[in-house]
Amino acid sequence: MSLLEIRNLSVEFASASGSFRAVDGVDVTVDAGDVLAIVGESGSGKSVSMLAMMGLLPWTATVTADEMTFDGKELRTISAKQRRDIIGKDMAMIFQEPMSSLNPCFTVGFQIKEALRLHLGLNRADRHARAIELFEQVGIPDPEKRLSAFPHQLSGGMNQRVMIAMAISCRPKLLIADEPTTALDVTIQAQIIDLLRELQQDTGMGLIYITHDMGVVAETAERVSVMYAGQKIEEQEVKSLFAPPHHPYTSALLSALPERAVSKHLPTIPGVVPGQFDRPAGCLFSPRCSFADDRCKAEKPPQSSKELGLARCHYPIILTSEELA
Amino acid sequence: MFKYIVIRLLTFLPTFFGVTLISFAFIRVLPGDPIIVMAGERGMSEERYNALMAQFGFDKPMLQQYWEYLWGVLHGDLGNSFVTKRPVWDEFFTLFPATLELSICAMIFAIALGLPAGVIAAVNRGKFFDRTLMTTALIGYSMPIFWWALLLIIVFSGNLGWTPVSGRISLLYYFDDVTGFMLIDSFLSGQKGSFSSAVQHLILPTIVLGTIPLAVIARQTRSAMLEVLSEDYIRTARAKGLSPGRVNGVHALRNALIPVITVIGLSVGTLLAGAILTETIFSWPGIGKWMVDSIFRRDYPVVQGGLLLIAVMIMIVNLTVDVLYGFINPKIRKS
Ligand SMILES: Nc1ncnc2c1ncn2[C@@H]1O[C@H](COP(=O)(O)OP(=O)(O)OP(=O)(O)O)[C@@H](O)[C@H]1O
Ligand SMILES: [Mg+2]
Numbered sequence: 001m002s003l004l005e006i007r008n009l010s011v012e013f014a015s016a017s018g019s020f021r022a023v024d025g026v027d028v029t030v031d032a033g034d035v036l037a038i039v040g041e042s043g044s045g046k047s048v049s050m051l052a053m054m055g056l057l058p059w060t061a062t063v064t065a066d067e068m069t070f071d072g073k074e075l076r077t078i079s080a081k082q083r084r085d086i087i088g089k090d091m092a093m094i095f096q097e098p099m100s101s102l103n104p105c106f107t108v109g110f111q112i113k114e115a116l117r118l119h120l121g122l123n124r125a126d127r128h129a130r131a132i133e134l135f136e137q138v139g140i141p142d143p144e145k146r147l148s149a150f151p152h153q154l155s156g157g158m159n160q161r162v163m164i165a166m167a168i169s170c171r172p173k174l175l176i177a178d179e180p181t182t183a184l185d186v187t188i189q190a191q192i193i194d195l196l197r198e199l200q201q202d203t204g205m206g207l208i209y210i211t212h213d214m215g216v217v218a219e220t221a222e223r224v225s226v227m228y229a230g231q232k233i234e235e236q237e238v239k240s241l242f243a244p245p246h247h248p249y250t251s252a253l254l255s256a257l258p259e260r261a262v263s264k265h266l267p268t269i270p271g272v273v274p275g276q277f278d279r280p281a282g283c284l285f286s287p288r289c290s291f292a293d294d295r296c297k298a299e300k301p302p303q304s305s306k307e308l309g310l311a312r313c314h315y316p317i318i319l320t321s322e323e324l325a
Numbered sequence: 326m327f328k329y330i331v332i333r334l335l336t337f338l339p340t341f342f343g344v345t346l347i348s349f350a351f352i353r354v355l356p357g358d359p360i361i362v363m364a365g366e367r368g369m370s371e372e373r374y375n376a377l378m379a380q381f382g383f384d385k386p387m388l389q390q391y392w393e394y395l396w397g398v399l400h401g402d403l404g405n406s407f408v409t410k411r412p413v414w415d416e417f418f419t420l421f422p423a424t425l426e427l428s429i430c431a432m433i434f435a436i437a438l439g440l441p442a443g444v445i446a447a448v449n450r451g452k453f454f455d456r457t458l459m460t461t462a463l464i465g466y467s468m469p470i471f472w473w474a475l476l477l478i479i480v481f482s483g484n485l486g487w488t489p490v491s492g493r494i495s496l497l498y499y500f501d502d503v504t505g506f507m508l509i510d511s512f513l514s515g516q517k518g519s520f521s522s523a524v525q526h527l528i529l530p531t532i533v534l535g536t537i538p539l540a541v542i543a544r545q546t547r548s549a550m551l552e553v554l555s556e557d558y559i560r561t562a563r564a565k566g567l568s569p570g571r572v573n574g575v576h577a578l579r580n581a582l583i584p585v586i587t588v589i590g591l592s593v594g595t596l597l598a599g600a601i602l603t604e605t606i607f608s609w610p611g612i613g614k615w616m617v618d619s620i621f622r623r624d625y626p627v628v629q630g631g632l633l634l635i636a637v638m639i640m641i642v643n644l645t646v647d648v649l650y651g652f653i654n655p656k657i658r659k660s
Binding site for chain 1: 556557558561564565566567568576579580653654655
C-alpha cells in the first residue's frame, strides 16, 4: 500500500465573481521513500493541491476527492484533531518564502521546540538537545547561539534551513517542499536542494518536491508529474519523461531549458495559463499548443495510457526511433 | 534602548513648554474674572478688588505672569489653590489615586473584554458573532457618555437598586488613606463589607469610562488579527499541527498586539477626557471632577497645574507604549 494515495482531487474557491476551480481531478501517489516532483507554471494549482491535502486552505475553498489516504488513514473523514496529530509530525511541509514563513515575534528556537513538545512530548532539556541536533543536521553553524535568534536576524538561506529543521523535527514519513528555493539566490539554492536530497536518502522519507525548474527535477526526483491549469497532464518516470515527453506542454517546458535549446534563442511558451474567465472548452492547453486542431479546441482530451505518460492529449507525441536518434 | 529612551525624553521638552503655555493661556481666555468669582454674590469694593488683584499678581503684565508661573514650575512649585489655599501639587496627589483607580479598572475592563472579543470576531469573520460585535462596538463608540451613564444609573441603581449612584464607598465606612486606592485600602482596613462596597461603587463608573476604549480595542484587535491571519507564518504554525487556540492566541495575537497597544496608549488620553465627565456624573472625587470644579471657580493655579500634570502623565504613557513595542516585536527594537 502506498504512503499517500489521492484520487480525483478537486479544489474550488468561492469568490464574489463565482467559483473557480484551481485544482481539477488530480491524482497523486507517493510510496514510502519515493521522490515525486510536481512541475508546472505559476498558477497551475501545485501549492493548492498540497495545501488541500494538509487541510490548510482557507474556508473559501471546497475540497473534493474520491480518495485521500495517508499512511492508512482517510484524510477526508478524520476529525480536525486527528488531522492536527498527523500534520507537522508524519506529514510536514516547507514553503516558498522562508523570510515570511517564520513568525517574527518568536525566536527560531521557540518555533522549533514548539513542534517537539506538541508531537513528541519531550521535556525542556530534551527539546533543547534535539533542536541543536536538528540544526546541526541541516547545517546551521553555531546552533546553540542560532536557537535564540529571531528570523529577521538570519539570512533567507538560514531561515529555510530552520524551516527544514522544523519540518523534519518529528521524523516525518512524507515531506512536501513547495518551491523551497525560489526566493533564494543560486548558490544557496543548490545547497538547499543538496540538503533535502541528503535528508531524504538518510531518513528514507517520501518527498514531494514542487518546482518550476525542470533542471532541478532531473537531479532530484524519480518520478515527475506535470500540472497545467489545475490538471495533471502527464506523469512519468524522470528518465522516460526526458527521453520523449508525450504531452506537447511538457515538451515545450523541456525545450525551454537553456541546455536543451536547439537554436540560439531560448524558446518560450507563448501565452499564459488560462484563469477563471478564459478557460477553453476543450483541451486547456489548446490556445497555446502548436499542434492544436479543431478537435482539441472542442473536446476535452482523455487521459492516455500509462505507456504514454497518462498524457491528457488527443494527439500525444510519440517519437519514432529514427526521430529519437 | 537606553539611548532611545533618552532621546525620547529630550523630545518631551518642547512639548512640555508648549503645554505650560497653553494651560496658562487656556484659563485666561475664558470669560470671567477669578476675583469676582471669589467675591460671591455680595460683591466687593473697588479697593478690595484692586488689593486682591495685586495680591495674586494679576495686575502685572501677562508675560511677567507667565514667566513667574514657569519659574515656579521649573522649581517644582505649581502654586496654591485660590479656593483651598493648599498647594496644587498636594491636591493633585490626594485626588489622583481615585482617578487612577477608576482608569485602571476601566482599562482592565476594556482590555479583558475587547481583546478576546476582537480575536473571536476575526477568527469567525463574517459570522453572527462578528457582525453583532462590530455593530455593538460602533454603537458603543458613538454613544454620548453622559447619556449612557444616566441610562445605566436609571436601570441598575434606580430600577434594580443593585449599585450605588455616587462616591467611592458607602459613608458607613471610615478608614485611613494608605495607598489612596479604595479597593486596597478597604481591603487592608479589614472592615466587614467595606471592600464589597468599594467594588459596587466602582462598577458603573468603570463600565461608563471603559465603554469607548472597549469598542476601540475590540475593533482594532479584530482588524489587526484579520491582517495577521493571512500571513505565511500563520500557515506555518497551522502546518505544525498546533491547535486553533494556540495559532490564534499565541502566534497571531502576539503580532496583532502592536497596533492594539498603540490604540491602548492613545486611549489613555481619551480616558482622562472621559474621566472628567464620568467623575462629574458619579461624584467621583478624582482629578476629572477637580478640574471641572476648578474651571467653574476660575481657580487659575489648579487649572494650569492640573492640565500640566495630566499632559506629563500622557507623555509618560506614550513613552511606555513605545518601549513596549520593542519587547513585543523584536524587529522594531532593531531599527
Ligand atoms: N486562497 C485562495 N483564494 C482564491 N484563489 C486562490 C487561493 N489560493 C490560490 N488561488 C488560486 O489558485 C490557483 C492555483 O494557485 P497555486 O498557488 O496552487 O499555484 P502554484 O502552481 O503553486 O503557482 P506558483 O508556482 O506561483 O506557486 C491560482 O490561480 C490562484 O490564484
Ligand atoms: Mg505555489
